[in-house]
Amino acid sequence: MSETTLNDSNSKQFQRFEMEDLQSKWEKVVDYNLSESGVDPVSVSKLLEKSNQDPEDFLSTQLHYPPTQGTKELRRQITRFYPEATIDNVSVTVGCAEANFNAIQALLDPGDELIVMIPNYMQIFGLGQNSGLDVKKFHLEEEKGWSPNLNELEEKVTEDTKCIAVCNPNNPTGYILTEEEMDRIAEIADSVGAWLLSDEVYSGAESEGDSETPSFWGRYDRVIANNSLSKAYGLPGLRIGWAVAPPEIIEEIEAQKSYTTICATILSNKLANLALSPEVRPFLIQRTRDHVRDGYSDFREWINSNGDVFSLVDPQAGAFGFPSFNLDISAIDLVKRLIDEKSILVVAGEHFGLNKKYLRISYGLPQEELQAGLGRISELVDKLK
Ligand SMILES: Cc1ncc(COP(=O)(O)O)c(C=O)c1O
Numbered sequence: 001m002s003e004t005t006l007n008d009s010n011s012k013q014f015q016r017f018e019m020e021d022l023q024s025k026w027e028k029v030v031d032y033n034l035s036e037s038g039v040d041p042v043s044v045s046k047l048l049e050k051s052n053q054d055p056e057d058f059l060s061t062q063l064h065y066p067p068t069q070g071t072k073e074l075r076r077q078i079t080r081f082y083p084e085a086t087i088d089n090v091s092v093t094v095g096c097a098e099a100n101f102n103a104i105q106a107l108l109d110p111g112d113e114l115i116v117m118i119p120n121y122m123q124i125f126g127l128g129q130n131s132g133l134d135v136k137k138f139h140l141e142e143e144k145g146w147s148p149n150l151n152e153l154e155e156k157v158t159e160d161t162k163c164i165a166v167c168n169p170n171n172p173t174g175y176i177l178t179e180e181e182m183d184r185i186a187e188i189a190d191s192v193g194a195w196l197l198s199d200e201v202y203s204g205a206e207s208e209g210d211s212e213t214p215s216f217w218g219r220y221d222r223v224i225a226n227n228s229l230s231k232a233y234g235l236p237g238l239r240i241g242w243a244v245a246p247p248e249i250i251e252e253i254e255a256q257k258s259y260t261t262i263c264a265t266i267l268s269n270k271l272a273n274l275a276l277s278p279e280v281r282p283f284l285i286q287r288t289r290d291h292v293r294d295g296y297s298d299f300r301e302w303i304n305s306n307g308d309v310f311s312l313v314d315p316q317a318g319a320f321g322f323p324s325f326n327l328d329i330s331a332i333d334l335v336k337r338l339i340d341e342k343s344i345l346v347v348a349g350e351h352f353g354l355n356k357k358y359l360r361i362s363y364g365l366p367q368e369e370l371q372a373g374l375g376r377i378s379e380l381v382d383k384l385k
Pocket residue numbers: 037094095096097098121167171199201227228229230236240241
């Protein structure tokens with residue numbers, strides 16, 4: 001394999017989304033991809049089988065444009081998970097990625113202040129920079145079990161803060177905000193009238209228990225709650241996400257969509273409606289949890305057997321761990337060497353906004369692949385000790 005470059009941008013202006021660039025470049029090339037944040041995906045046939053659909057009904061779908069906002073059936077289905085929401089509160093998007101993109105474009109103008117939870121999936125952070133926003137950070141703290149430093153958030157907000165962006169459950173730490181922390185974040189946003197943009201794609205993928213991480217929706221009147229079928233439902237290839245927000249914001253998001261994708265596909269709208277139905281949804285959520293929980297026990301065992309190098313705060317959700325490590329190499333360089341020497345892809349802490357030594361390692365894949373991948377990481381780690 002050739003010498004690895006993680007960022008070959010020549011542009012001074014444009015902030016690349018380095019983690020997604022890295023995944024696009026390597027995920028289909030390496031022998032083992034432990035960089036995914038979702039679980040092994042579900043097939044179309046399984047989805048149709050679980051919903052008792054005649055495959056013919058699906059195959060005879062006429063391939064027209066669905067409504068820009070998403071089909072009414074799908075939007076109605078989505079409202080079931082957001083108290084008091086109506087279909088006018090819902091915009092169906094191409095993944096949560098489009099929901100996040102359109103929300104930032106709809107809400108903020110150049111120069112506006114945006115405060116982002118760190119570490120994080122860096123889409124909103126990079127979008128903020130590329131859109132000329134004044135982007136600030138507040139942190140989750142490893143030494144406090146990855147709970148948020150809300151005093152820092154309180155200190156950072158100003159009268160100019162237009163939006164606070166959180167990811168709950170958090171990618172990459174798997175931390176879930178407590179009800180008290182959610183209330184306090186809403187209070188801080190309210191103190192300056194800021195919007196709260198909440199990326200909730202890992203809700204449903206909890207490591208323990210039966211309950212699902214609550215949405216920020218309904219906790220404060222200026223909330224945009226974004227989600228998708230990519231993570232907790234195991235359906236990333238459908239490319240279906242959504243934003244739930246006050247109708248005037250949904251209209252703005254729709255206006256953005258005219259420039260981005262116009263709409264998601266009719267096939268995806270139909271399959272998403274089946275996925276969220278009362279007949280299928282419980283199966284999908286349970287399936288994801290089985291992957292998360294089985295994978296975690298293998299991963300925890302592996303961390304324990306490499307306890308001289310890795311230290312992990314147990315994630316509360318998501319099919320990934322975010323251990324710190326104590327080798328004499330940066331995370332970025334370790335990721336490069338894992339690609340070049342072991343043909344395995346994981347993600348460096350730098351790609352979540354932390355310049356410390358962390359790796360995000362996924363465990364939502366079939367057991368044999370996971371074991372083989374972890375084994376290859378051990379080989380390089382043993383060499384570097
Ligand atoms: C926190 C978070 N938000 C959004 C996305 C993008 O999701 P989607 O596939 O629904 O566009 C990801 C993907 O990894 C993510 O981790």
